[in-house]
Amino acid sequence: MDFNLSKEHLELQAKAKEFTETVLFPHEMECEENDGISRETHQKIIDATLAWGFNAPNHSKEDGGQGFSIFEQTILNEQLGKATGAIWDALWYPSYPMRFATQAQKEEYLIPTCQGKRRDAYAITEADAGSDPTQCMTRADKVEGGWKINGEKWFVTIGDIADYILVHAHVDGDSTKPTVFFVEKNLPGVELKRTPLYTHHFAFKHPEYIFNDVIVGEDKVLGEIGQGYDMTKDWFVEARLGIAARCVGGAIRAAEEANKFAAERIQFGQPINNFQAIEFMLADMGVEIMAAKSMLYRLSWEIDQTGDRKLNHAKAAALKLYCSEMVGRVCDKAVQILGGRGYMREQAVERLWRDTRVDRIWEGTSEIQRVIISGQIKKRGLDIYTGW
Known part of the structure; x- marks a missing residue:
């Protein structure tokens, strides 16, 4: 090999x-x-x-x-x-599901978005529906010539700069008919509720939107009625792989910053990386990154080789879980090695420590990843994770 x-x-x-x-x-x-x-x-x-x-x-x-x-x-x-x-x-x-768009939808949305002329945001989460999207209250009801959408969405990442939103809604309020709709932000009834502040200083915002009798045409359904959750799971696989990769990158930068500081910081007449307390932290950081990167590269390569959506979803959950928790441990050690400097916002390690905390929450919490993993073990056996 x-x-x-x-x-x-x-x-x-x-x-x-x-x-x-x-x-x-x-x-x-x-x-x-x-x-x-x-x-x-x-x-x-x-x-x-x-x-x-x-x-x-x-x-x-x-x-x-x-x-x-x-x-x-x-x-x-x-x-x-x-x-x-x-x-x-x-x-x-x-968003990944747009590859299932009709040609007309691609010309109106996907192609100009790929070209940087438009920007999409994906709206799933609600006040009472996070890890369980079947609890979504946002609904789409059939009206003459199209659909009427009512509901409220939270954590619409990059919703401030997007000009249209992919809205996950239940047709007729039926949770067995999850469906994704293209919704232009400038349509009557699309209202910005508020833009909360968060721990990290993100380049863009995560606003909350209200959809009040928003009318969209028949041609605004992405895919098929009832296909929304499957497409959302595909989106989750891609999003979780991206999170895992960025977690590895963030951990590498944090470790490099800490290693450089430890080699240059002189205390008690010698660099602090000569002290076992520091060198053992650096050793642990290196091993954790090595393990995560090996898993990341192996699984990314495997997903390119298979079209098994359920298997990919199962393994992406394990990857996202491990990498998101790994980066938290690595960044915490990096902050500790830099000491007081590590708690200063001008330091990359402090910003990474704060930025990456959300990776254990968004696109499926660590607890949800464990639910997926344990469920797969019950259905398929441990071999799905140990039989490589």
Whole structure:
């Protein structure tokens, strides 16, 4: 078995690293100090993303994207994850389910989104529906010529800059008919409820939206009636892989910052990395990253080889669980090694420590990942996770 990266993959890795460090890193403190980036900065990153050929990596070239494989997306996301403030989200990944769009929908939504001319947001979570989307109260009722949507959505990430929203709703209020609708933000009845503040200083916002008798046409259904949850699970697989890759990247940067500091910080006449308390923390960080990266690369490669949606969903849960919890441990140690400096917001390790806390929550909490994993063990046996 040859686990070496190909020449092309090494070139992509180097290119993604250079993009992250030269295009994204310079805006980290702007994001931190202003709780977001300006329109001018965002446009600069959009222009750079197009110039570097990193727009819509997850969609086909025919639809205006780059047609990256899952493994290639992992290589890119790992480097992007080193940037604080989630500035990586300025590089757009149009929602995975849009590949099931009709040609007319692709021309109206997907293709211009891949080209950076439009931006989508995905709305699933509600006040009483998070880990269990069957509890969604947002509903779509048939009316003459289309559908009437009513409900409220929380945590609509990048909802502030998106110009349309993919809304997960239940047709006729029936949880067995989950369906995704294209909803333009400027339609009558689409109301911004509020924009909460969060622990991290994210490049963009996570607003809450109300949909009050919003009318959309027949042509605004994505996929089929009742197909919404399956498409949402596909979106979760891609999102969880992206989170896992960015967690590995964030952990690597935190470990590198801590290692550099420990080699240069002199106390009691010697560098602190000479003290066992510090060198053991660095050793543990290195091993955790090695294990997570091995799992990430192996699984990303495997998913490229199989179309088994249920198996991919099961393994992505394990990956997201491990990597999101790993980065928390690594960043915590990095903050500890830097001591008082590690608690200063000007330090990348402090921002990563704060930024990555959400990775154990969004796109499925650690507890939900464990529910998925344990359920798969009951159905398929331990071999699904141990029989590689």
